[in-house]
Amino acid sequence: MMKQILTLLTVLLVFTACERDLNTEGPDLVDLYGDLAVLEELKVSQPSAKFADGETVYFTARFSKLVNWRLTITGTISGAQKIFENKSKVLDASNTTWAGEFSKLPFFKTEMCDVELVANDSIKFNTQFIIQSLVEPKGLVVADFENGMNPEWSTFVQSGANMSFNITDQGAASPQGEFFYDMAGEVNWDWLIGMIEFPGAAYSETESFPLPENPNDVYFNAMIYVPDSITNAVILFQFREDDNEDGTFTEANEDMYAIELKGNFESGWQVYSQKYADLVSIVNGAPAEPNGNKKLEPNKLNRISLLFLANPSSGYSKALLDYVIFTEGKPLIP
Template sequence: MRNIIYIFIAVVFLSCNREKPDFLGGSLNDQFGELLVLDSLTSSTSDFNFSIVSPRFFEAQWSKNLNWQLDVVGVQSGATKSFTGFSSKLDIDNTSWNGSANDFPSFLTESCVATLVLSDNINTITMSTVVSITELKPLQDNLMLVADFEEGMPVNTIKFVQQGESMTFNIESGQAANGTSYYAMGGIVNWDYYLGSIKVPVETEEYINVSPLLLYFNMALIGGVLGEVPANQFMKIYLREDDGERYSYEINPVNWDTWRLVSIPYSEFVLESDPANNTKDPGTINQIEIMSLSCPSGPGTIVGGGTACPENMGLQVKTDIDFIAFSTNESYQP
């Protein structure tokens, strides 16, 4: 009988072992605790030299886990790098920065304002600090820069501009996607979709063993404010191979008014010419053609057929480009 009792007690106490979390459910401190800043926003160093391998990050600490957002904005370029997370501090794990931006425009060597916004259900706290970019980040491995228009047009570029009104096919300076110069393409052609183009020669032998899935065509592109530009303006890109095959990709519409990265794998281009070997060979691309197009407003006959878009009457096409480059394995990081 005693043995049975001992077994009872043994069963009870041998089973007294369970893995326990710190607590069940979401933290009450996170849900109801007061939001207090424990350490203000600082940067790991005041000067960010992205040309050397060194940790560059931001630090701050507050009293509860919450969704936070840190935006670093270039004072001159307007470039933005954002970090978001759910935690109670910023450190090297969640704000490590390699100098890239969210999208075009890219950062310049300039001062940047970093702004941290902490918000719970009751309070919103904003903190800022200033950092300087002393050296820009190096270009990605295996990146081939075709044109950034900082020192003019690439050698042997062929430009074609239609007859039209206020035709602008020039290198402009100002708020570029990268650096200070970009190529403006626009104007008004009321009788044809085609406004103009540039043909840039390239040599891509280094990509001979790269899969079309892993070769990216990158370009910065900006339209204009809707209402001031046609809503249906668009661009067409041709990549020509040395066997005469021509592959195309259409970006339609171009209806945004801030610089954006357009990054397209070569595998998404479609054959538009008569086939030769009917195979995309990344190592044989010898020309890039970038065309600016828009539905003409008319009146009169539209060259190449199609119907006119009277709503575009008086609207000037704007399809400006910058930073044309090939990258492998991943899109370009602006």
């Protein structure tokens, strides 16, 4: 019996000699509840940057404890904004590196930027920074309306009242470049007010858009502006796939997917992004089975249609469209 007890205790003692990580768990309480002091004020790593040449910029500041901070970079001409938010003691290259992207439309221009840091809603710092050049977003631009209508595109506009399906720079500031597409009118006999179609042939020598095969790698992005006074706008993007690759879309036996935007739109220009893999099949606003091979295949995308709709009894409706682009790996605003 004693032998068994000693054996057991020996094994236990050997085992308990194992090492263990004795670091404290969680953030230091002093970071959360200690006194707050500014150890280093806001600084910018360089006064200006040529983002087009691959340059980046970052901002630094240090505090004595963890703070909730928000760094806002605002273009003095464009009004574009890039916002960094985090909770940390230190701002450095790891959490504030900027290569010219935006968080809120419009796009930045080559311009002076105001930079504001707000920590714990009470401490504020300001500085400035100059953008010398910008990087164009990477992706397949379907339409930016800067060079008029592409002859391959087609439009259909009902003969309603106050119709205005045209490219313009009037009525709102363009979020990208100078021009955007204005869709407006009143049609009291049909939901459809008008539409514009972008065929794949406008972008490649085949009839399909030059996109990767994997739907998880492809994001569809479009900039849309619906005035605050408009509550009846319905924007329907349709994506028609040429499943059998015969050069045309056949509704009876090929897939069509859609994005339907309606309801309360946020104020101002907004970027709507959706992963291609998340597209759904919709018929008359209700989910439906696709008619084709039921696979989401961006490389077989044959045509994009944008239908601008409104309830015929609801009167006048209006929406603006700009910068329709496919991006790879991530949406236009990550």
